[in-house]
Amino acid sequence: MNPQDVLKLFKDSQALLTGHFLLTSGRHSDVYYEKFTLLKNPAICTRICEAMAESFRGSGAETVVGPTTGGIIIAYDVARYLGIESIYAEQGDSGRVFKRGFSLEPGQKVVIVDDVLTTGKSVEEVIALVNSYKAHIVGIGLLLDRSGGAVKFPYPVHSLATVSAKSWDAKECPLCAKGEPFTQRGSRKMSVS
Numbered sequence: 214m215n216p217q218d219v220l221k222l223f224k225d226s227q228a229l230l231t232g233h234f235l236l237t238s239g240r241h242s243d244v245y246y247e248k249f250t251l252l253k254n255p256a257i258c259t260r261i262c263e264a265m266a267e268s269f270r271g272s273g274a275e276t277v278v279g280p281t282t283g284g285i286i287i288a289y290d291v292a293r294y295l296g297i298e299s300i301y302a303e304q305g306d307s308g309r310v311f312k313r314g315f316s317l318e319p320g321q322k323v324v325i326v327d328d329v330l331t332t333g334k335s336v337e338e339v340i341a342l343v344n345s346y347k348a349h350i351v352g353i354g355l356l357l358d359r360s361g362g363a364v365k366f367p368y369p370v371h372s373l374a375t376v377s378a379k380s381w382d383a384k385e386c387p388l389c390a391k392g393e394p395f396t397q398r399g400s401r402k403m404s405v406s
């Protein structure tokens with residue numbers, strides 16, 4: 214699956230939305246990649262995860278870790294292709310935590326995966342969590358890097374697709390300046406990402 218295939222999936226599945234969006238990062242944007250439109254479809258999701266898993270074949274990875282919520286699904290299916298286990302990192306009082314008895318051993322080889330990267334905060338939190346166990350991060354897998362590659366990590370990053378999607382601080386948002394209300398998506402809260 215090449216980057217064009219991934220972006221086509223977003224387009225064809227109507228997962229690429231335009232409007233005025235409040236992202237989880239707190240930033241505002243005129244585009245929103247609703248990854249759950251892809252992840253809710255097992256046949257599509259598994260193609261994505263298979264492609265992501267290929268990046269880590271031969272890496273010696275022993276565990277895949279993803280942040281809630283989309284990261285749970287991706288980590289699980291990537292781990293299935295690699296024949297290893299997956300765990301997920303949940304929101305704690307400050308940063309990410311493992312619950313449900315999840316843990317890592319010192320030196321354990323870990324792949325971190327996530328869906329759509331905007332500011333990289335979720336991935337940074339998972340990196341900090343994994344490092345707190347002194348586990349070894351062999352790489353990071355992303356479905357879509359919407360920072361255009363601007364967000365960097367000190368590990369090999371494999372993004373299935375990269376786009377430069379604009380986002381702004383609330384103070385600098387041109388859509389807010391025009392008084393445009395946030396786009397409501399379905400009946401759900403608009404701020405999910």
Ligand SMILES: [Zn+2]
Binds near residue numbers: 233383388390
């Ligand atoms: Zn705005």
